Amino acid sequence: MPQEEAHRLQVLLDLNILDTAHEERFDRITRMAARLFDVPVALVSLIDADRQWFKSRVGVTMDTTDRANSFCTHTILQAGVMVVEDACRDERFAASPFVTEAGVRFYAGHPLAAPDGSRIGTVCILDRSPRALDDAQRTLLRDLAGMVSNEIAASELRRRHQQRQENDAWVHGLLSHIPDGVLMLDSSGTVLCANPAAEQMFGTRAGAGALAGRAAASLLGEDAALLFAPSHRADAPPQEGGGRRIDGTVFPLEVQVAPMDMDGQQRYAVIVRDVTRQHDLTLRGRATEERRRKHFTTATHELRTPMASILGFSELLLKRDFDPATSRELLDIIHRQASRLVDLINQLLDLARIEAGGIEGLAIAPVDVAELVRQTLSGLNGLQQGHRIRVELDDGLPMVAADASKLQQALTNIVSNSIKYSSEGSLIDIGASSLRHDGRPMVAIRVADRGIGMTADQQARIFDAFYRAGESQDVQGSGLGMTIFKEIIELHGGHADIVSQPGAGTTVTVWLPAEASHG
Amino acid sequence: MDKTILIVEDQDDLRLLVRLSLKSLGRVLLASSAAQGLAMVRAEKPDLVTLDVWLGNGDSGLDVCRAIKADPATSHVKVLLLSACGQQSDVEAGLDAGADHYMIKPFSPQGLGEAAAALLAAA
Numbered sequence: 001m002p003q004e005e006a007h008r009l010q011v012l013l014d015l016n017i018l019d020t021a022h023e024e025r026f027d028r029i030t031r032m033a034a035r036l037f038d039v040p041v042a043l044v045s046l047i048d049a050d051r052q053w054f055k056s057r058v059g060v061t062m063d064t065t066d067r068a069n070s071f072c073t074h075t076i077l078q079a080g081v082m083v084v085e086d087a088c089r090d091e092r093f094a095a096s097p098f099v100t101e102a103g104v105r106f107y108a109g110h111p112l113a114a115p116d117g118s119r120i121g122t123v124c125i126l127d128r129s130p131r132a133l134d135d136a137q138r139t140l141l142r143d144l145a146g147m148v149s150n151e152i153a154a155s156e157l158r159r160r161h162q163q164r165q166e167n168d169a170w171v172h173g174l175l176s177h178i179p180d181g182v183l184m185l186d187s188s189g190t191v192l193c194a195n196p197a198a199e200q201m202f203g204t205r206a207g208a209g210a211l212a213g214r215a216a217a218s219l220l221g222e223d224a225a226l227l228f229a230p231s232h233r234a235d236a237p238p239q240e241g242g243g244r245r246i247d248g249t250v251f252p253l254e255v256q257v258a259p260m261d262m263d264g265q266q267r268y269a270v271i272v273r274d275v276t277r278q279h280d281l282t283l284r285g286r287a288t289e290e291r292r293r294k295h296f297t298t299a300t301h302e303l304r305t306p307m308a309s310i311l312g313f314s315e316l317l318l319k320r321d322f323d324p325a326t327s328r329e330l331l332d333i334i335h336r337q338a339s340r341l342v343d344l345i346n347q348l349l350d351l352a353r354i355e356a357g358g359i360e361g362l363a364i365a366p367v368d369v370a371e372l373v374r375q376t377l378s379g380l381n382g383l384q385q386g387h388r389i390r391v392e393l394d395d396g397l398p399m400v401a402a403d404a405s406k407l408q409q410a411l412t413n414i415v416s417n418s419i420k421y422s423s424e425g426s427l428i429d430i431g432a433s434s435l436r437h438d439g440r441p442m443v444a445i446r447v448a449d450r451g452i453g454m455t456a457d458q459q460a461r462i463f464d465a466f467y468r469a470g471e472s473q474d475v476q477g478s479g480l481g482m483t484i485f486k487e488i489i490e491l492h493g494g495h496a497d498i499v500s501q502p503g504a505g506t507t508v509t510v511w512l513p514a515e516a517s518h519g
Numbered sequence: 520m521d522k523t524i525l526i527v528e529d530q531d532d533l534r535l536l537v538r539l540s541l542k543s544l545g546r547v548l549l550a551s552s553a554a555q556g557l558a559m560v561r562a563e564k565p566d567l568v569t570l571d572v573w574l575g576n577g578d579s580g581l582d583v584c585r586a587i588k589a590d591p592a593t594s595h596v597k598v599l600l601l602s603a604c605g606q607q608s609d610v611e612a613g614l615d616a617g618a619d620h621y622m623i624k625p626f627s628p629q630g631l632g633e634a635a636a637a638l639l640a641a642a
Contacts, residue, residue: 297604301573304603305530308624312536316628333532 011118025151026056033144034058039125044148045072046121069096075109076119081138083108086130106131110145115153123148181272189216201274203245252279298466306337347480354487362403369397369432376411386424394433398514400443402492410488413481414447414508422451441514448507454500521545522639523565527556529575540628541635553578566642572602581616588617597638
């Protein structure tokens, strides 16, 4: 297929006119042609790859015929009117079925020009008897072809307009709804227009066009000027900077700039993204990292301290001679510090396990609070030194959804603190009641002692790992009990209140969500 | 002349351990807090101070060390830091504070005795 023919076919295809419905604006032209020339057949024929298709027809019933041997195929090869006065005497057509079977003797046609000039078809008239066409008639046929070409051009224009409107609606919809801010700047860095996300980001009312006319530098910061340097690549990764809202407040922002050419004018497409949230996450991540690092340092320190006693005193015992009483004293220290080391390691492993396991690490089942308290106290039997423990539980306490052994561990930690930090024989109250707290049914477990109590400063640090109120050496403990306690309670969706007065005692209240089926 | 050694350590067991490690080197004084330690350094002008770094109540042996070294009356006192903080950065922080020696817990009593003897010999 010659290149010209391929192009012609593409133009015809792009016009989207083939196989469309008949239209009055074309039909009125073929009717007029038939009447003016007094012929039985007038056609608007479009020449497809291997057929001719009639957009409008007078005097024939079929919409399409073979392209081979057709008159119109020849018409589109030349610029002006083609006339075949008597097809029987024209060797090109004498044998054509249009002549031998359909009985066509006369044909006159003029090419139809697409907007780009491609000859996509014809306006033609046919008759069953030979005829001639004078100059005036040729002009008339050319004018009719011009009218059809105009109609084709008009529909093409309409179609393109509609398409542009659809495109515009699509682009507008997209720009209105994407969460990224989009700005267009002129070559001096002044905002020409902005999408609603950008208006909102900088604190102007969306749709009000309040950003238009402002200098980009006042919004994106002076650093943004670099983005407009000729050396800046459009495919460079987004740059972080400080955005400034029109009320003067600042926020972290990510900005990307692409130079663009719009009808010969230098413009910049700017995408801005508010990265406040990502920044907060990064900061929180750093804080967590710092806490972990500190925890590690403290844990190492706490492990080395009992090791110093164990290693040091055992070396002394091995290398020197002590009297039996001193030897026994040193062995006692070694034993005590070794126990402390084991306790510390167990607690550290416990805390790590609880932290790593999260909620998935809990074996959740309905737990009876009365049974939980009973188990906790029986586990603590060895620790009590004549303390009186008074238990008062409300009737009909709801169950709590919990990991019974973890909860017992948490409760053990606070009850054992009460025992450790109050004098022998003093009273410890344990109570449980069902209450609404923050609008939710909760179970409150209270442990109140009459011990040494804590200052406000001590209370503020009580949940810190390795913190021990008063750092009293005469009270055993790893300094992890309350940290583990808090971790466990929070994993269960609960929390704890502490009320304490130095010299008066401490009350810890554990709030746990009651199981829904019982609440 | 008999040398004087001051041990500043808040943990009873460790204070005893250091005392037993050093008692053959001279007269041994004991302090269990930063404030007490600093007061005794000024009053007694010992030849050597062994100083714990984490002294409880948030007090730091590094501050005590800096105070000793900043005061012309006590800057000649040898300071041996004894700490359970064993990272390179901890050691550097200790030496930056002016310490003459940094020893990590756990330590060998014999090793501590040798280090202390070396510092006293140089004093």
